Amino acid sequence: MRLAALLAALALALALAPAAMAAEVANPLQPSALWDAMRLAVIGTEEEPPVDPAIFDLDAPPRADNPALVPVRITQPPGAPAIRALALVVDGNPAPVAAEFTFGEALMPLDFEVRVRVDSYSDLRAIATLADGRKVMAGRFVKASGGCAAPAGKSMEEVRATMGEMRFRAAEEDGRQVGTLMIRHPNFSGLQRDQVTLLTIPAEFIQVLEVKRGEEPLFTMEAGISISEDPVFRFAHAPGEGPVTVHAEDTEGRVWDQSF
Template sequence: MKLLRDLITAACIAATYPAAVSAGVSAIDGREPERQARWQEISAYIFGDRPIEAGDDLITIEAPARAQDPALVPITVRVLRKDEVRAVHLVIDDNPSPYAAKISFGPAGDPSEIKLRVRVNDYTNVHAVAETSDGELYQTRTFVKASGGCTAPIGVSDAEALQNVGRMKMKFGGGDHPNEATLMIRHPNFSGMQINQVTRLHTPARYLDRIRVSYGEQTVFELTGDISLSSDPVIGFTYDQSENGEFTVHASDTKGVSWKGSVGAPVRMDE
């Protein structure tokens, strides 16, 4: 009888919320209506009363169905019609601070692909919302099984975690896109929920809240972040290389400390 009730429940939920099944949500757990209500609450807080349409033909999101490490969950967002999108919003619904990041693209930006590592604190939907040039919103989502990503300890002392804070590296290539780069920034991104293994007290929150990447004189993207970004963030992105130039990265954290780094891009080979 229990199995029959579960199957009936799953069928009813799938009929009412068809996206749940396609997003990989286990409808049998009975929490899909709760998750839908949660998303409505969060989206209203972030976007107000602006309508959000289904956007699977404009934006996609990939993440592991079950995270190997909840503090380092890889997320890939792809924009299928890059010229229409000016920003991407990443929301991890059941994290303590759900609004993980907003990535706004500048003249040298190419939103075709964004890769991030994030913390996931519970079984949750993860939403990616594309904002078009005329202000319309389109969302897609996936479901991730993880637990405790925001409370997971860094693995070293706070002092060790802060060594070389702000150090940056950038590498190029490695994917299918001709202009692809990966930015790595040394920063523990303390969430404020982690226990110091020596003092047994909570380590105060301190995280990168703004990262701006420029190419020559033009902005590639500006990222506004929160505690959901992993420690030592790794950000993969694509860019528009109209001419040879230099990348400049400005980063700042919630303590008001800022860093700057520069690196030359690979020489563009015109056909």
């Protein structure tokens, strides 16, 4: 009887093992001396924020198809505490803080996507600040290299002709509105070369972005060089009234405002 019970327990364990392995994250955060060195400067404390998927999670591919266009999706389960601010950090990038976001109540629970550049094999992490001031972290280890120096996808003439153009698409999913905002801007990192002259292109990127619905803030972004060329933002939000308005500023003092 005892042997039969042991064999039954072993069979059950073997049956459950594949499911448990499938539930594991394929590319979890790795120990990072770079993060240890910058933690205080980035989040204002030496204390490591806990990783808690019950509050939020970050998804990114284990290996990027294009290091200059790495998709990042940040999500929360229903009922999770509201995230008021979030820092997106790529440990191995020349300027690790890709962007700092704030979020309005309409975006809770969060379902937010953006694309970033990844310059070397690196942890890609988000540090969220909750309404009560607590900090929580999520992230993935991404295999990619050269994203910050990858050449622009368009000629300089086309870049200049289309800079600041915006498109917005709205849809409905599971009772929420889902907006996709696309902005034409090269977001030059300062590490790229002109493919004709071979001269280094100075850094030139969107540094401020504000998105509202009517007078209600949806999200803001203060960004660096690690947000991708022609950035795309996808965000779910509660239904509401009024147009979606976008205000963008870049490092050269250009300003764009548009309403959808």
